[in-house]
Amino acid sequence: MSNLESIKPFPDSEEMEISFGPQHPATHGVLRVLLRLDGERIVDAKPVIGYLHRGTEKIFERETYNGTIPHTDRLDYTAAATNNQALVGAVEKIMGVTVPPRAAAIRVMLAELQRIASHTIWLGTHALDIGAQSPFFYTFEEREKILDLFEEYCGARLTLNSMRVGGQPYELTDGWVDRCRAFVDQFPARVAEWERLLTANRIWKLRTIGVGVISAASAIEWGLTGPPLRGSGVKWDVRKVFPYDRYDEYDFEIPVGANGDTYDRYLVRMEEMRQSVRILQQCLAKLPDGPVMAKVPKVIKPPKGEVYFSVEGPKGELGFYVVSDGGANPYRLHVRPACFINLQALPEMVRGLLVADLIAVIGTLDIVLGEIDR
Amino acid sequence: MSFWGLLASIVPFELGQGLGVTGRFLFKKKATIQYPEVKPVPKDRFRGMFGFSEERCIACHACAKACPIDIIHIQDHFEEVEVDGKKRKKKVLDRYDIDVKRCMFCGLCEEACPTKPLAIWLTTKSYEASAYERNERLYFTKERLQSWDGVRPYPGVVPPRQGQMPDDPTGGPAAGRGEPK
């Protein structure tokens, strides 16, 4: 393959090439990184992707608009709710639909729960990559509670299919709000517990501070979004910049880092979990009444046109670009995958570091191959 | 740097703190569910194995159209039946197959079903339908959909043919949805 040849070392050099993945415990799926190593130091890295390519965008073109929603669940499979939210938001935008306030609040709750769930997976796997085993299980215990809430709301735990164009398919079940509140109330204590394990830990600090540094300017240049961008100190969040689903009614902070290293991104994500809890508390406190579904035609036929709509997914800006030709199926439905674009900066971030740092950086980018390969 | 800061940078107190956390977890209640003996309780809306009722089905093909991956295959024909002394044309199902091995349990078929109570529903709580041979064992014809041959029903659930009704716990799949114009 020409991929390999382009990275072949010179015949008389001490450098070696190594294919890191696609079957490797720490590449979060089927990522393959072609590494050129000088000892353990990375001279060059080249991500090779596409092992999980399923042609999702092609499949979208044959589905009805509501029929695409289950497919979006499978993009970033750790954050199905925000994927749903981005898709239905895009279609609602092209349709000119306004979502009822109760539906918007339910969406925000699902999205924030999903953000917490996604960040807990990230923390568990990131810590596991760096060698700490136990946080993986502690975080998954919390995630299971969130998945229980999802299951109760929409009947699935992972691939939620939880939103529809125009609103929400279901009303909340009796007692869901109480159970959600119970979860939200105990969750900050758990985050504090995880932080006791890691934040001050000298080994954790050694492994993350100054690793995978990316400056604010080059983060923008590389199109990073989400925690990797905020870790570099850019205060930018789609929820604040283009508030959707009435995010402007909630009071929350955007945490930012200072140095753009792995430790800062870690702190940013930990703080994001707390901020999500804050949003959830506000949602639960002032959950509006009313319908959960707007008046939309049964067959959704948007007018001819094109629209881009994005949400702040747990991994970064997740956007959908809908091109409609007036039919019941999208003419083109393009995903702007946050992970795909964040991963692109990997070579920049790991050049000159050690193999162990590559793991830390892959972990800190929080990639999900389902979204990268689509 | 203060004395305590200096001391903390030499003596790894924070590592001891971490050990304390894991040490405490040693005595906490375990989260494991011993699966075959203890079965996790699905929630009421849990999308599990299909329930299907031939009597209720009006062969409208709405579910097949709603299915994003086209795994519902329906064939029907018209028959003359006598209802209240009048002759009426009625659609009769010849074939109602679901290729469960490809199903992603999105529940859109259930949502599309116009009959009340539903003719197809996924709220059966049953999730034990694993098989060693996917092409045959996970292909459900309308007979198998009702007899559930090869599916272990969740405790308390009986196969559709024996009269298990959809609980309709969601208040109908499209509860709260405005009537389409």
Place this chain on the structure above:
Amino acid sequence: MSEQDNPSGAAPASPQPPAAPKPPWEEKPVLPVPRDAREHAQVRELAAAVADAVIEAVEFAGQVTVTVGRERIAEIGRACKEKLGYAFLVDLTAVDWQDRPEGRFDVVYWMHRHADSVRLRLKVRVGADTEVPSVTGVWKVADWMEREVFDMFGVYFAGHPNLERILTWEGFNGHPLRKDFPLEGIDTGAAVYPDVFPPGGGPVAGGEGE
């Protein structure tokens, strides 16, 4: 849903119902209509920065799309980034209009300006066998996006440092997101391992897998 609406030069006609207005979710949805946007602030800005750049400008659902000349896209992109401050290329993709006479593909650039948080869409029309100047020199992020467009649509980007397939493999025959690419896929076995699978062998799309 007017979140990503730009502070528009042409005031959006928001229908304000008179007394006792129904909430918007109980009304029929107000379908957005495309509107000429040559007088839109963003478009005028662009026209001032680059002479004769704008071929067509449309505003739809609050988003401004400017069609520009294919040959000049790298130049216009650089002007947008350096003069107008669109430092962040959010998205780059393409749309296949199979039988359109003025060029089969639209390549779409979606840019963001941090200063006042506005977005602008550039669009070029490309024929099936013409090249588009690459914007990787302007925004580094365009690298993989252009590779993806090349992979999925077969649009060539002139000056791209490493224009390879990205999601499919080297030697894949076809461009999946073109409208004439069959949905059920193609026989690809032979292309991957020509020495293992004879031409026409290998995994066959729609086969039984036995």
Place this chain on the structure above:
Amino acid sequence: MTNPWVAFLLVPLVKIVVILLAVILLAAYMSFFERKILAYMQIRIGPNRVGPRGWLQPIADAIKLLVKEDIVPARAEKLVYFLGPVLVVAPALVVFSVIPFGPAFKLFGYEVAPYLTDVNIGILFILGVSSIGVYGVILGGWASNNKFSMMGGLRSAAQLVSYEVPMGLSVVTVLLMANSLSLVKIVEAQKQAGVWFFIPGIVAFFIYFVCGVAETNRNPFDLPEAESELVAGFHTEYSGMKFAFYFLAEYANMVVISSIATVLFLGGWLPPFPNWLAALWASPALAWIPPIAWFVLKMAVFLFVYIWFRGTFPRYRFDQLMDLGWKVFIPVSLVNLVAVGAGVLLIGGK
């Protein structure tokens, strides 16, 4: 000791068999306890299906590993590939010949010592033999013809070499206090002193144990087999019996490090405060406790701490590991050596 055949052949042979079996069983059950304790720390239950509450799990694992297909990579260096596990497991088992598990006792009129032999250079023997094990790791890593294995082997070599130094230096402080290289004498010296050596040698004790963790390639120093970086490090390509040997050696080495720590710093088979509380230990309520129980108990504490570390800490990066070894532990242990030497001179010179 009338019959020389009994004294020189039968008794050692029986001891060898007993110790070997005990060590192998201990290593196997170490893996069980490790899985169980880790699971409990991680709010899981751990293995509980084979036998009552999972107690036969190690046996099942052993049988599985023994009957598993033994894969040799096509382009591996066959002989060396075979030699690797042998070179690892043999020294790990040989070391047990000098570890005193308890004082000599009478059995059927014979004086039986619960150790194979008391060499007067016991501690040197242990340090020497146990460092042979690193060859097995390097050679195994190299012979697998796998870059990850190779890197694992190299990491292991550098790590073992650097941590042997502070470990040796911290052992020397004990030798200064005990005036002997024989492990039995060291324990007896602690009895005479009336205090376990970890109190005067607290720094040496800490360094010894941390270096011991590093020597056995355990978390947070498990870089040679760092799963997330090197897949499985030097034993990536090993399977079946050969993998079992590496596995056995790792756990046997843990037991070795723990038992040496017990002997050197925690008074071996002595009960706590052997002189001060002598009356208590001799009282009929407690006199039944055999000395070896104390030994096993102390060892178990160390082994538990090993597992506890594994359950808690992230992993060092390789250069940080080297920094820690060369820039922290070696200088500190040198200073500590001088300090303890001076202390011994001052107190002993009185």
